Amino acid sequence: MIKSIKGFNDILQVATDVSRPCSEWRQLEKTLVNVLDRFGFEQIRLPIVEETQLFARAIGDATDIVEKEMFSFTDKSDPPTPITLRPEGTAGAVRAVIEHNLLRGDNPKLWYMGPMFRYEQPQKGRYRQFHQLGVESFGSELPDADAELIAMTYMMWQSLGIDHELTLQINSLGEPEERRAYRQALVDYLTDKKDQLDADSQRRLSTNPLRILDSKDVNTQALLVDAPKLNEFLGEESQAHFAKVQQYLTTLGIEFDINPKLVRGLDYYNKTVFEWVTDKLGAQATVCAGGRYDGLVGQLKTLKSDSNKPAQSAPAIGFAMGLERLLLLIQAVNPFADTAACDVFVVAHPDVYEQGLKYAQSLRQNRPDLRIKTASATSLKSQMKKADKSGAQLTVILAQDEIDKQQISIKNMQTGEQAVYVDTWLFSAENFAG
Ligand code: ATP
Numbered sequence: 001m002i003k004s005i006k007g008f009n010d011i012l013q014v015a016t017d018v019s020r021p022c023s024e025w026r027q028l029e030k031t032l033v034n035v036l037d038r039f040g041f042e043q044i045r046l047p048i049v050e051e052t053q054l055f056a057r058a059i060g061d062a063t064d065i066v067e068k069e070m071f072s073f074t075d076k077s078d079p080p081t082p083i084t085l086r087p088e089g090t091a092g093a094v095r096a097v098i099e100h101n102l103l104r105g106d107n108p109k110l111w112y113m114g115p116m117f118r119y120e121q122p123q124k125g126r127y128r129q130f131h132q133l134g135v136e137s138f139g140s141e142l143p144d145a146d147a148e149l150i151a152m153t154y155m156m157w158q159s160l161g162i163d164h165e166l167t168l169q170i171n172s173l174g175e176p177e178e179r180r181a182y183r184q185a186l187v188d189y190l191t192d193k194k195d196q197l198d199a200d201s202q203r204r205l206s207t208n209p210l211r212i213l214d215s216k217d218v219n220t221q222a223l224l225v226d227a228p229k230l231n232e233f234l235g236e237e238s239q240a241h242f243a244k245v246q247q248y249l250t251t252l253g254i255e256f257d258i259n260p261k262l263v264r265g266l267d268y269y270n271k272t273v274f275e276w277v278t279d280k281l282g283a284q285a286t287v288c289a290g291g292r293y294d295g296l297v298g299q300l301k302t303l304k305s306d307s308n309k310p311a312q313s314a315p316a317i318g319f320a321m322g323l324e325r326l327l328l329l330i331q332a333v334n335p336f337a338d339t340a341a342c343d344v345f346v347v348a349h350p351d352v353y354e355q356g357l358k359y360a361q362s363l364r365q366n367r368p369d370l371r372i373k374t375a376s377a378t379s380l381k382s383q384m385k386k387a388d389k390s391g392a393q394l395t396v397i398l399a400q401d402e403i404d405k406q407q408i409s410i411k412n413m414q415t416g417e418q419a420v421y422v423d424t425w426l427f428s429a430e431n432f433a434g
């Protein structure tokens, strides 16, 4: 028996061990897109594969994603091109923005939603194919752009009724040169304590020392208590930017915690980084994460131009949220109301089945708000059974008698009452309610 690939899940009309039903996905997506529309952000749809070097360059060689999580292949061209299933959306979005010159005279504010792929150990809230909603806002170096994105995520949580379940953590990574100075100080501090660090952190000391701050190891965390702090290395401009972001958040009534150890796993961030975390999902606590990446546009432009001269960058900030984790959280704290799978079921005796088809078709035409189901042209009894199972509020019954008298019978599926009507008046908008 051929099965789905490990970590790649079917999303069905019913809940499974690893996924909520499609009806919940659709309610979630609708709510999120509605908030994006209210902020005037615009959708983009990007390819699922990109050249491997795009991710390696954008995300950084010494990150978890590039080191061990990418699904990479070569295609059939000659010589073969290394390609990768996208592990995240920012690199592709920046590639597209450069390729199509979208930054010329404009500050695009863009969003996308779709599958991402990472080779990780599957567990609750962590899959190999998962889904993100991502937002990328280009062109403003000012802190209001940071606050706008955070305010938008906050409104999403409010719309979903989960705002009390999520806390906002923010930090500033400063500018690259400030971070470099801090990195050096951290390495200096940790080097003679190297053998007390956990194995991952020992390796990261030379590859990506800032990630050591993220370590879950208790001994490593104990060592970090007296380590130099990133915020002590921020220049005046970075500090002012961070202070202004905080001021905007306070004005908007959005509470936050400053987490000086929040560094994010990807290389491209500078200045503001943020995460929304919950205590309801165990180790998979982060539902949404983002930050500013003012250097990435320039960095990828340089890659494209084959020249060593750094290209002009454009400021940008973005975030991504994991839709599976959001659905788990919603299920845990404020589940979606069931949506009706069916409002009206049309049942027609096999002798007058064509009339039934016609009736259902015209009802759908006139009442696009209703879900109208029919069954195949089997016996009236077996069609009625299907109507019973469908969860419909009303069943319309048509047999020869009804056709002869130009009537329809309507059964209220809750009360079992059945009545005959001369016309379809019941389905006018005013009358259907209730
Ligand atoms: P984590 O620390 O949980 O591995 P991350 O820092 O790798 O997360 P990001 O790259 O910031 O995650 O992605 C943004 C969001 O996408 C995460 O906060 C999470 O909600 C979701 N996400 C990331 N990886 C997965 C995955 N393998 N399965 C499900 N959701 C994921």
Ligand code: MG
Residues within 6 Å of the ligand: 064
């Ligand atoms: Mg990860």
